[in-house]
Amino acid sequence: MERRRYYEGILRSTAKTFGFREVATPIFEETELFIMKSGPNILNEIYAFQDKGERNIALRPELTAPVVRMFVNSMSNEPRPLKLFYFGQCFRYERPQSGRYREFFQFGAELIGNANAETDAEAIALAAAMIKSLGLREYKVRIGHIGILRQMLANANVPPERLPEVLQKLDKKMYDDARDILGSIGVGDDAADEIFDITETVGGKEVLGKVSEDVGSYLRELVDILAAMGVVDVEIDLGVVRGLDYYTGMVFEAEAPSLGAEKQICGGGSYSLSELFGGEKVFSTGFAIGFDRILLAMEKEGQKFENTGVDAYVVPVSDDVRTDAARIVSMLRGSGISADIDIMRRKIGKTLNHASNVKAKYAVIVGKNELKENSVTVRDMSSGDQKMVRLDDLVSLFR
């Protein structure tokens, strides 16, 4: 937890540097909220149940819907844009595997109030800054646009109700399956190939020649703003699909190649959800970072985290100095020095052993004779060096 809290703090501070404010929502919501956002199939993947009041509730599988619900309920009159971030547990009933747990932590942000290239750039820049701030070395940010495929599929006369299944196959690059579905709708092989070709298009701004003028110029503008912001480690990838219906334009993902199959560490895009939850339509851009997975990626890259031990471990030499030892440990703690004390009534050797177990930097040995001179023995736990220190000088030793 020390490691987790440390990196959580870095992400939080990065988000605040970008002018985002933290929000939190309940662990469970009405099940209907997640069905409205993701369709009834979500029921197969979530923890949904009835409470004692026969309400249908579900442990949240993600945090965008809850945050937008909270926006509609209680923040819709706040000055826009709202720049919100969150950190918390989510739950999915799926087969657990490496970096994919039934209870997992997401760090995310939502920019509520506008749809334009500056908004999208702000979201992507924050995601990139967060990943970078953790010290992850190898990662890729890939930017696409859901409008491109939606337009091509509409041109090929794919009816809207068939879109989700086609997009899902394209998202997973399962082209044979996609070809079958498209064929059954009457889309010919040539049109299908053209669509597949687009989803394989990856590169710099030059690849945008392939797409319609409006989307092309939008993504060019976005990449230019990102470049001005110093975010240059991004690429255009028109194969970023992100199956869900509610995305309206730009979509992006980040991945850590070190993770192998489950390499996605971040996903997001511009969307509009508030009108589904009874609010007015408000354009937004958001993303979520998989906290457990990104920690795993850092581990795979060999990043080490050293737990800090206490500054001082107070060791009473005999039972008759335990009260003095208690006084001394409290003096240290009261000065903000982290200090522990033997409570097992162990002999000095075993206590010093335990002090080293809890990685104490110094042992403060409290003995009867030294106390008569208002002193204690301080032992450097790494070198073993010992010296007498007057109690009046003890606190300053740790400063």
Added chain:
Amino acid sequence: MERRRYYEGILRSTAKTFGFREVATPIFEETELFIMKSGPNILNEIYAFQDKGERNIALRPELTAPVVRMFVNSMSNEPRPLKLFYFGQCFRYERPQSGRYREFFQFGAELIGNANAETDAEAIALAAAMIKSLGLREYKVRIGHIGILRQMLANANVPPERLPEVLQKLDKKMYDDARDILGSIGVGDDAADEIFDITETVGGKEVLGKVSEDVGSYLRELVDILAAMGVVDVEIDLGVVRGLDYYTGMVFEAEAPSLGAEKQICGGGSYSLSELFGGEKVFSTGFAIGFDRILLAMEKEGQKFENTGVDAYVVPVSDDVRTDAARIVSMLRGSGISADIDIMRRKIGKTLNHASNVKAKYAVIVGKNELKENSVTVRDMSSGDQKMVRLDDLVSLFR
């Protein structure tokens, strides 16, 4: 959330100063765990349900059982004592009221490995230090001992299976009900009065004359160690009962009188639970602080918390300087200065308005003419004073 995270940080840092390490457990556990700890009646008060794999699971109503379960599962070989703390959500299906929510946050600590006065003192000292570190002015720590009543009730021939209901009435000071139950067991009025008298006993060490020698000398030792540790704002209260079976000796509570009826902010004591969960018997002392309730108490005492705004709000004067503005906001953020930027393409007046909405300390106004001289206009948002600043000097202005 800014306020909550701030005080959460203070509590965390106090716990670390005492040599405690943070742990976390899942949001849900097997329902059986909580039944083993608290008896089957707990089912009436918790969120319990079946998952898709037909497991009986429950949202945790408290964190001691999960932490001890984790200790038995995976930490029983670690050097003792273990000094663990936690912070997280708990859930109870109860009527919500002021300071009492269905989802609520607990901060707590468990000292696993010993049963003695030093251990109990360490736990109480940490609880008191935590409450104090938040700046709460009015609070009371009351220390009792469950052994006293257990002994008296055993002497009065109350059978063990009737103990919980009697203790529950005594905990709530419902003496008429307690007298009825005791009467039905054959306990006479005099014996009952003697028991009630004990639960009304409050004061300093002098009140311990009323209790058996072993408990009396134990509590005297505890109060002496606490005094050495500087924890003097405690009183003996033999009426601290804490209904639950698993407490073995010392019990304590802290309350904030400002909260009225729901004034308890902390409760704990020494216990033994690990053997119930399949581990060896290990004595422990722990406590939990109601985070939401203590925040409410601070509010009632008039403590104010000021949200901090961003350091800088970057205001592009016209559309043709937006890219430069993006570059400038990123330069500030890269130097650790919190900075926001207009993404709504608003005119300068509205943007300055929004900058003041988000409590920006300075507006950094980016105009075409100033940029030609590598400068921007910086406006102090509280005084309204403006001055030209060279881009090279901008970062140092915020240091």
